[in-house]
Amino acid sequence: MIAPGATLEQPVRRCVSRVVLLGNPNAGKTSLFNMLSGLRAKTANFPGTTVSHRMAKLETAGRTVHLIDLPGLYSLQPTTPEERVAAGAFKGDSSIGPKPDGAILVVDATNLERNLFLVSQALEHDTPDRSRAQHD
Amino acid sequence: MxxxxxxxxxxxxxxxxxxxxxxxxxxxxxxxxxxxxxxxxTGRGIDDLKRALDETLDNHTARNPTTLQAAMACHAxxxxxxxxxxxxxxxxxxRHAKSKTEKPDRHTEAIDRILTHPVGGLAAFLSVMAVMFYLIFQLATVPMDLIDHLFVTLGSVVAKWIPAGDLQSLAVNGIIGGVGGILVFLPQICILFFFLALLEDTGYLARAAFVMERLMRRIGLPGKAFVPLLSAHACAIPAIMSTRVIEDRRDRFITILIAPLMSCSARIPVYTLVIALLFPRQPGLAALTFLGAYAVGIGMGLLAAFVMKRTILPGEARPLVLELPRYRIPGVRTAFLHMYDQARMFIKQAGTVILLISIILWALATYPKSETPQEVHDMRAEAAQLAAAGDTDGAASLTKEAAHHEDQYALANSYAGRLGRFFEPALAPLGFNWQIGIGIVTSFAAREVIVSTLAVVYGVGSDRAEEEPKSLYDNLRSAKRADGSPVFTTATAFSLLIFYILAAQCLATQVVTRKETGSWKWAALQLVYMNVLAYAASFVIYQTLRACGIS
Known part of the structure; x- marks a missing residue:
């Protein structure tokens, strides 16, 4: 959107977006992160936790993307601190960080069915889950 | 949303x-x-992914997956x-994935029958680890020598720039020597993490964790603890940082607490020295003792974990739910990036914490300054006379001896020396005198420092110890206590060996423990329990050997 009175010149400031990488363990999330970010990654802890994540700046055609590699998880019902942080960062829990502007769901193409469980939750995570029951 | x-x-x-x-x-x-x-x-589709991400972020439309919601509609x-x-x-x-073959994982299953077998899997695991550690120690020697050489050269260059005095000593011995002494282990750490990343990428590491789980669960450790404990044999610092893969807090803390009991590379020079004193002419026994030292570290670590699991951090080990991924050809690029990350963290530690500790210990070993003793003045005067008489060789050796005497005297009267003497009554039951006490104090910078400290306190200058290590052994073997009995008896040497296997001496490790656990409490516990364990074990060994008439 262009504000009234703004010129049509190429804007100098590029739009900055926070994008998280979400996926099952072993879906190749970290490899994909490395491929996208190269050597520019920085490791940091999520505030108030010892759970670390890697972050990198990535330039696309249209914007600067702050890419965040989250710990791997199988579902959005976390059972471990790492999973809790990963799910919280995706959902935009205020204690963990601002809500992401976008997400890349990483899926193992050789194992589609199993990976789709997390995908189904991620694509509709605002739907309340009635169940808090543990499943095996 | x-x-x-x-x-x-x-x-x-x-x-x-x-x-x-x-x-x-x-x-x-x-x-x-x-x-x-x-x-x-391979990088295929990466550009498409970036483009799609851009477009999706541009459109910014709230997604409305009607089919998905309809599918999940039943909440009854x-x-x-x-x-x-x-x-x-x-x-x-x-609907969307069609696979031609019924069982695409046929090969994976065949390989897994061997690699996850209770016996075959363990044998495979031990072989892989043996090859990996052999390669680490083999491949690392050249770059380690290079780094060592680099820091020695840097030290001598800096020594030329800065006039002799406290500032030169701080720069050369304190900063360059201290940081160099730790960075020497960088090649081993890089190679270890490169191999671990490759193994992880192939999918083998998940199998290894699965195999080890069966054994480790009996002690109360999760299978995932084994990779950090393995890396601890290179250095405890990256090992403690890599415990982040362990989900359960209790399991993770126990792994952090016991990781420094694994024999890290910094202990190798100490083991080598003490074992050479014990078995100078029996290579078989020497090798066995070396292996024994590693086994004692691992055994004590497992015992400590066993005890902690039943006392301060009770709870069952979390059952391992592990996906055995398909075997893949590892990506060298990913392995390199992983290695680069670990190396960067390690260098950051060396540049901050280790630097600070090096400076503090340098100050302890340097201050307060003592007057040059009369003996040294006499020796210098004599050397001058010899030089005047034309005996340049004699003059040079006497000057060297005078410099060494001066070093020895200064160290004995420094704070480190005073600490060594202060602790002597406590160390005597372990068979240590105050000279060894100084070595233990200076070891808190890095364990291998005791070698150069002993070189200074026992008759050889530290430079000569490096030129001809033989002379250090000879001097240590012939070193006498005040009453004329030898210092390094069999009992004392064994006691010292046990002490260095078990003691927590690397303060940088405690700093990392504090960072990873979020509390000084755990770092203090680690420091205290390991040193109490070391003291008790040395005490028992020394007193038992003495009681058996072996001295």
């Missing part, structure tokens, strides 16, 4: 190779979001949400 989302269909190359055909367009319609086939290994019972989801995933996978 779900943020704008792109689905990256990763490992598409592996899926192609397996004959799995995925209907990307159909999947995208059903999921209501862009689906981009990519391969992080507790089980339904899961059941529905599984039905849905099965349906979607069936």
């Amino acid at each position: 779900t943020p704008p989302t792109v689905l990256a269909l990763n490992m598409i190359d592996a899926a192609d190779a397996d004959g799995i055909k995925i209907d990307v367009a159909g999947l995208a319609i059903e999921l209501g979001c862009p689906v981009i086939p990519v391969s992080a290994r 019972c507790a089980i339904c949400p899961f059941q529905n989801r599984y039905t849905w995933t099965e349906g979607v996978a069936k």
Whole structure:
């Protein structure tokens, strides 16, 4: 959107977006992160936790993307601190960080069915889950 | 609300190779979001992924996956949400992924029958580890020598720039020597993490964790603890940082607490020295003792974990739910990046914490300054006379001896020396005198420092110890106590060996423990329990050997 009175010149400031990488363990999330970010990654802890994540700046055609590699998880019902942080960062829990502007769901193409469980939750995570029951 | 989302269909190359055909367009319609086939290994589709991400973020439309919501509509019972989801995933996978072969994982299963077998798997694991550690120690020697050489050269260059005095000593011995002494282990750490990343990428590490789980669970450690404990044999610092893979807090803390009991590279020079004193002419016994030292470290670590699991951090080890991924060709690029990350963290530690500790210990060993003793003045005067008489060789050796005497005297009267003497009554039951006490004090910078400290306190200058290490052994072997009995008896040497296996001496490790556990309490516990253990074990060994008449 262009504000009234703004010129049509190429804007100098590029739009900055926070994008998280979400996926099952072993879906190749970290490899994909490395491929996208190269050597520019920085490791940091999520505030108030010892759970670390890697972050990198990535330039696309249209914007600067702050890419965040989250710990791997199988579902959005976390059972471990790492999973809790990963799910919280995706959902935009205020204690963990601002809500992401976008997400890349990483899926193992050789194992589609199993990976789709997390995908189904991620694509509709605002739907309340009635169940808090543990499943095996 | 779900943020704008792109689905990256990763490992598409592996899926192609397996004959799995995925209907990307159909999947995208059903999921209501862009689906981009990519391969992080080959780089295929990465540009498409970036473009799709851009477009999705531009459009900024709130997603409305009507099909998905309809599929999950039943919320009547507790089980339904899961059941529905599984039905849905099965349906979607069936509709959009067609695989030609019935069992694409045939090879994986065949290999796994061996690699996860209780006996065969353990044998395979031990072989892989043996090869890895052999390669680490083999490949690391050249770069380690180079780094060592680099720091020695740097030290001598700096010594030329800065006039002799405290500032020169601080720069050369304190800073360059201290940081160099730790950075020497960088090649081992790099190689270790490179191999671990490769092994992880192939999928083997998950099998190894699975095999080790059976053994480690009896002690109360999770299978995932084994990789950090393995890396601890190079250095405890990256090992403690890599415990982040362990989900359970208790399991993670126990692994952190016992990691420094594994024999790290810094202990090797100490083991070498003490074992050479014990068995100078019996290489078989020497090698056995060396292996024994590693075994004692591992055994004590497991024992400590066993005890902690039943006292301060009670609880069952979390059962390992582990996905055995398919075997893959590892990506060298990913391994390099992983190695680079670990190396950077290690260098950061060396540049901050280790630097600070080096400076403090340098100050302890340097101050307060003492007057040059009369003896040294006499020796210098005599050397001058010899030089005047034309005996340059004699003069040079006497000057060297005078310098060494001066070093020895200064160290004995420094704070480190005073600490050594202060602790002597406590160390005597372990068979240590105050000279060894100084070595233990200076070891808090890095364990191997005791070698150069002993070189200074026992008759050889530290430079000569490096030129001809033989002379250090000879001097130590012939060193006498005040009453004329030898210092390094069999009992004392064994006691010293045990002490160095078990004691927590590397303060940088405690700093990392504090960082990873979030509390000084755990770092203090680690320091205290390990040193109490070391003291007790040395006490028992020394007193038992003495009682048996071995002195």
